[in-house]
Amino acid sequence: MLDILIHxxxxxxxxxxLFGVINRTKASFAGRTGPPLLQPYFDLFRLFRKGSIFxxxxxxxxxxxxxxxxxxxxTAALLIPCGNHSPLLSFNGxxxxxxxxxxxxxxxxxxxxxxxxxxxxxxxxxxxxxxxxLAEPVIFIALLVLSRLSGSLSLxxxxxxxxxxxxxxxxxxxxxxxVGLFFVILSENCRxxxxxxxxxxxxxxIHEVMVLDHSGPAFGMIxxxxxxxxxxxxxxxxxxxxxxxxxxxxxxxxxxxxxxILLAVAIGVVESSMARYRLVRVPQxxxxxxxxxxxALMLVVR
Amino acid sequence: xxxxxxxxTFGNGTRVPLNxxxxxxxxxxxxxxxxxxxxxWRILSYFGVPEREGAALxxxxxxxxxxxxxxxxxxxxxLPSITAACPEAHLFEREIAEQCGLAVEGHPWLKPxxxxxxxxxxxxxxxxxxxVSDFYRLAGEEAHEVAVGPVHAGIIEPGHFRFQCHGEKxxxxxxxxxxxxxxxxxxxxxxxxxxxxxxxxTIAGDTTIGHATAYAMIREGLTGVEPPPRAQVVRxxxxxxxxLANHCGDLGALAGDVGFLPTMSxxxxxxxxxxxxxxxxxxxxxxxxxxxxxxxxxxxxPQQAEAxxxxxxxxxxxxxxxxxxxxxxxxxxxxxxxxxxxxSDDALSLNLVGPAARACGIARDVRRDHPFGIYLTSAPPLVxxxxxxxxxxxxxxxxxxxxxxxxxxERLSTLPDYDDLLTPGAPAGAExxxxxxxxxxxxxxxxVALTDKNGAFLHYKIKDPSFHNWSALAMSLRNxxxxxxxxxxxxxxLSYCGFDL
Numbered sequence: 001m002l003d004i005l006i007h008x009x010x011x012x013x014x015x016x017x018l019f020g021v022i023n024r025t026k027a028s029f030a031g032r033t034g035p036p037l038l039q040p041y042f043d044l045f046r047l048f049r050k051g052s053i054f055x056x057x058x059x060x061x062x063x064x065x066x067x068x069x070x071x072x073x074x075t076a077a078l079l080i081p082c083g084n085h086s087p088l089l090s091f092n093g094x095x096x097x098x099x100x101x102x103x104x105x106x107x108x109x110x111x112x113x114x115x116x117x118x119x120x121x122x123x124x125x126x127x128x129x130x131x132x133x134l135a136e137p138v139i140f141i142a143l144l145v146l147s148r149l150s151g152s153l154s155l156x157x158x159x160x161x162x163x164x165x166x167x168x169x170x171x172x173x174x175x176x177x178x179v180g181l182f183f184v185i186l187s188e189n190c191r192x193x194x195x196x197x198x199x200x201x202x203x204x205x206i207h208e209v210m211v212l213d214h215s216g217p218a219f220g221m222i223x224x225x226x227x228x229x230x231x232x233x234x235x236x237x238x239x240x241x242x243x244x245x246x247x248x249x250x251x252x253x254x255x256x257x258x259x260x261i262l263l264a265v266a267i268g269v270v271e272s273s274m275a276r277y278r279l280v281r282v283p284q285x286x287x288x289x290x291x292x293x294x295x296a297l298m299l300v301v302r
Numbered sequence: 303x304x305x306x307x308x309x310x311t312f313g314n315g316t317r318v319p320l321n322x323x324x325x326x327x328x329x330x331x332x333x334x335x336x337x338x339x340x341x342x343w344r345i346l347s348y349f350g351v352p353e354r355e356g357a358a359l360x361x362x363x364x365x366x367x368x369x370x371x372x373x374x375x376x377x378x379x380x381l382p383s384i385t386a387a388c389p390e391a392h393l394f395e396r397e398i399a400e401q402c403g404l405a406v407e408g409h410p411w412l413k414p415x416x417x418x419x420x421x422x423x424x425x426x427x428x429x430x431x432x433x434v435s436d437f438y439r440l441a442g443e444e445a446h447e448v449a450v451g452p453v454h455a456g457i458i459e460p461g462h463f464r465f466q467c468h469g470e471k472x473x474x475x476x477x478x479x480x481x482x483x484x485x486x487x488x489x490x491x492x493x494x495x496x497x498x499x500x501x502x503x504t505i506a507g508d509t510t511i512g513h514a515t516a517y518a519m520i521r522e523g524l525t526g527v528e529p530p531p532r533a534q535v536v537r538x539x540x541x542x543x544x545x546l547a548n549h550c551g552d553l554g555a556l557a558g559d560v561g562f563l564p565t566m567s568x569x570x571x572x573x574x575x576x577x578x579x580x581x582x583x584x585x586x587x588x589x590x591x592x593x594x595x596x597x598x599x600x601x602x603x604p605q606q607a608e609a610x611x612x613x614x615x616x617x618x619x620x621x622x623x624x625x626x627x628x629x630x631x632x633x634x635x636x637x638x639x640x641x642x643x644x645x646s647d648d649a650l651s652l653n654l655v656g657p658a659a660r661a662c663g664i665a666r667d668v669r670r671d672h673p674f675g676i677y678l679t680s681a682p683p684l685v686x687x688x689x690x691x692x693x694x695x696x697x698x699x700x701x702x703x704x705x706x707x708x709x710x711x712e713r714l715s716t717l718p719d720y721d722d723l724l725t726p727g728a729p730a731g732a733e734x735x736x737x738x739x740x741x742x743x744x745x746x747x748x749x750v751a752l753t754d755k756n757g758a759f760l761h762y763k764i765k766d767p768s769f770h771n772w773s774a775l776a777m778s779l780r781n782x783x784x785x786x787x788x789x790x791x792x793x794x795x796l797s798y799c800g801f802d803l
Contacts, residue, residue: 119449123784192561193633204559204788276562278786
């Protein structure tokens with residue numbers, strides 16, 4: 001019972017903190033103090049108190065976009081085990097649902113962008129869909145590999161199966177998965193080198209340009225959903241990279257929170273140390289992530 | 303040769319009686335411009351002064367051996383276009399059509415430069431609607447058009463960009479400006495007025511020293527006043543500090559546009575250091591109130607000079623570190639290389655100026671070609687880069703920064719003994735022509751003044767380097783990626799208000 005409560009509380013409250021940590025890391029690399037750690041929460045609070053403006057050319061699709069995206073992402077978050085704890089929902093084959101919930105969220109963000117009829121947003125939607133087409137296979141192949149290794153078909157089974165012992169036996173495959181999935185985390189969460197979450201340049205944006213027309217609470221929902229997406233993909237990723245299991249339940253939660261923060265710091269370091277790829281390079285990088293995952297699959301099925 | 307003899311030649315910043323400037327028939331005038339640009343002369347300014355039924359057309363050209371040349375003609379009704387033979391004239395002709403109401407015949411793409419229509423009208427509520435006009439269109443199912451601006455997502459000046467794309471590939475970019483047209487040239491007629499100096503400093507806020515010095519040179523040329531040597535040194539230092547601040551800011555902004563945070567943050571801070579040095583001299587970070595006709599309003603004491611060169615050493619250390627990070631990052635180099643390329647042929651035919659031209663390997667620097675002020679005695683070495691891409695323009699900015707740093711240090715160590723900073727003014731010559739040419743940080747700034755029989759301005763023509771270089775930005779995007787536009791734009795960093803006037 002306590003675990004479920006902690007799971008829910010963390011799931012709702014922690015995601016924006018990750019953005020705060022990333023921003024502070026980037027700021028310290030740049031020699032600045034940076035915004036307060038809790039700034040993303042303040043921003044969300046500010047957005048939710050604002051009114052909304054809707055363009056006359058948009059339809060209900062535009063308004064439904066952020067709501068469906070947030071709902072789908074929240075549901076996906078219920079399926080992911082955090083650290084050494086079971087999620088709220090779990091059944092055989094839930095991994096397919098997980099991937100498609102994320103895809104549903106993306107679909108609605110994209111059609112909401114197309115609904116505005118703006119040439120920018122159309123461009124952003126085209127880019128987003130192209131790149132996620134290339135990122136999705138990585139997640140699917142990773143799930144295949146893990147399911148083969150664990151012999152399970154549910155997210156809990158395949159993710160909590162990963163351990164230090166597994167790293168000793170199938171380390172090579174796991175290393176390739178970890179690298180491939182890290183690429184996907186960066187690209188799916190529009191981080192440098194794939195996208196620049198802080199840019200104000202419409203023409204270079206991928207994800208940000210699709211939400212230019214959203215304002216107030218709708219934009220708050222989008223920001224929150226993107227933080228949540230980073231949180232669940234991060235939790236997924238950490239099962240592979242740091243399968244740390246301590247005895248007690250509370251200690252395990254502590255380990256989970258600390259490793260999530262470490263992941264955010266790592267993303268901040270990557271963002272501070274390199275430039276964005278040219279847009280035509282992004283598909284190449286995602287394809288190489290797929291290739292890595294495919295090699296991992298070959299290693300485990302042989 | 304005959305056309306060269308037709309010109310009245312004179313030096314940068316001097317005055318010539320209007321009667322000495324030859325008036326030629328319109329056909330000879332136009333043929334002369336075409337022939338002279340083929341002989342290595344460049345159009346500095348080509349404008350019309352509306353009079354009665356038509357307009358007097360003036361053309362000022364720059365040649366070799368520190369020579370400037372001018373001649374004029376008269377046109378009523380229709381002006382035949384020379385753009386086909388001399389592409390660099392294309393924007394001048396559009397400007398003449400707009401300002402003089404002449405019908406320019408045979409121009410390939412005649413539309414207003416800054417106003418809504420050729421009558422110089424604006425819409426009822428004074429809206430600027432240059433974005434609502436004809437644009438080149440790409441036809442076809444798969445082609446799409448992207449319109450950016452005049453309101454942008456960032457806090458920048460207004461300008462409208464129209465892209466014709468196929469997927470991510472840009473086939474054509476057309477730029478519509480004029481949103482900040484304030485009518486500076488019109489306000490100068492009958493001047494100088496008490497507010498003129500301040501208006502000159504705000505033609506383009508980031509080129510305050512450049513435009514203010516050009517105006518001061520015009521006034522000095524017309525009155526025959528020579529600024530004291532110490533004032534010339536201070537002007538030179540201020541001009542190079544302005545170059546340093548802007549080049550440094552640009553390198554930081556280029557890094558920011560590719561998402562490379564370290565250099566972006568450091569250069570942003572270092573730019574502030576350079577601006578503060580200007581503030582130490584005159585109290586304004588942008589150098590407002592420093593340049594005055596006849597000299598400068600603020601000097602530089604030996605103590606100030608010593609402190610300034612010490613700070614320059616410190617800042618150079620930080621600046622070097624920040625910029626070396628750029629060259630050492632493969633991810634940054636991958637973005638800069640072969641992005642936004644301009645061939646040197648295009649650069650020559652569009653008459654590019656300043657760093658944009660020098661990054662195409664074109665040796666063109668007013669400080670060397672038509673020296674003025676302190677540059678008559680010593681000029682920083684000419685910096686050139688080949689390639690014409692974003693990387694060339696970035697490297698050029700860095701190498702010019704180093705040259706400017708050395709130049710300032712040298713000037714500070716050999717400051718002339720303390721003496722007057724300002725030579726008292728004299729009445730301006732009547733019926734004179736004066737041309738001031740100056741290398742601002744963006745490139746060649748050209749001011750041309752004609753005076754009437756009382757010595758007041760009959761006509762005043764301002765040309766910011768952006769006037770030529772906006773066309774280069776449009777060219778650099780051809781066959782490029784639309785997502786590279788912000789990077790290309792930043793690598794030119796042109797002025798909207800300097801163009802709009």
